[in-house]
Amino acid sequence: MTRDRWADLQRSLPHHEVPVVLVDNGSGDGTPGLVRRHFPHVDVVELGENLGAAARNVGVDRASTPFVAFADDDSWWAPGALGEAVRLMREHPRLALLAGRVLVGADGRPDPGEAAMAHSPLGTAPDLPGPxxxxxxxxxxxxxxxAFLAAGGFDDVVFFMGEEERLALDLAALGWGLAYVDQVVAHHHPSPARDPLARQALIERNRLLTMVMRRPWPVVLGEAGSALRSGPAGRRAVVQCLSRLPRALAARHRLPAEVEVARRRLDEGIPLGV
Structure with missing residues (x-):
């Protein structure tokens, strides 16, 4: 998915080795026409409005393949990565989502979240290819x-940034496996954050909304209290939650006990079996 990011697409689209569906979230810079002119092999879908992360659902609907690899307009997959991903998905039929290793910037530094996935306290299930x-x-x-479609894809409550967690929880609730595989590599060259406070507030807002949709009320209230005490970004996050709270409540349902236990293990960093 993309919005007003033609300059990034000029760099990223030539790296893709497989058919591409590009979903445009209401760009005003002429992105759809420019992509059609310079990359005629790309299947461009114009939404005419900004659906946020839910735009990816349109792309997945459009795809005819059993597996779909996501890429942002500023990211691409390393050569051979998707062939390896397909092999692993076929060999592990319970695997609904493969989380690859993301290398950031020209120097290829690991994404900050990679270590947490590589050393997940949930361990490695015998029928999955990684933690x-x-x-x-x-x-x-x-x-x-x-599996993605059965879990509802990305939702419009969170909209964008941190939209992955609710989908991950719902895939697990349906009995699917999610695993980190470090030999499947993606490259990400993000633009510098323009407003760090706004970004942090948005991340925290979306964490709270996801908790409202899926976690027990004591967890939600505890996190909201922590956010209010944490400083300006946390307080802004709580205020920003209020306008989206009715939709989050309408989408609320509790996770199966085993998924909630696993999520608590991640919160507390408790290894499996302890």
Missing amino acids: SVLGFLACGAVVRRD
Whole structure:
């Protein structure tokens, strides 16, 4: 998915080795026409409005393949990565989502979240190719299309940034496996954050909204209290939650006990079996 990022697409689209569906979130810079002119092999879908992360659902609907790899307009997959991902998805039929290794910037530094996934306290299930996870980076994920659609894809409550967690929880609730696999590599060259406070507030807002949709009320209230005490970003996050709270409540349902236990293990960093 993309919005007003033609300059990034000029760099990223030539790296893709497989058919590309590009979903445009209401760009005003002429992106759809420019992509059609310079990259005629790309299937461009114009939404005419900004659906946020839910735009990816349109792309997955459009795809006809059993597996779909996500990429942002500023990311791409390393040569051979998707062939390896397909092999692993076929060999592990319970695997709904493969979280790859994401290397950031020209120097290829590991994404900050990679270590947490590589050393997940959930351990490695015998029928999965890597450590079990309950989160991922969308620009470094490959999904089993049918499982993704059955879990509802990305929602419009969170909208964008941190949209991955609710989907991960719902896939696990349906009995699917999610695993981190470090030999499947994606490259991400993000633009510098323009407003760090706003970004942190948005991340925290979306964490709270996801908790409202899926976690027990004591967890939600505890996190909201922590956010209010944490400083300006946390307080802004709580205020920003209020306008989206009715939709989050309408989408609320509790996770199966085993998924909630696994999520608590991640919160507390408790290894499996302890």
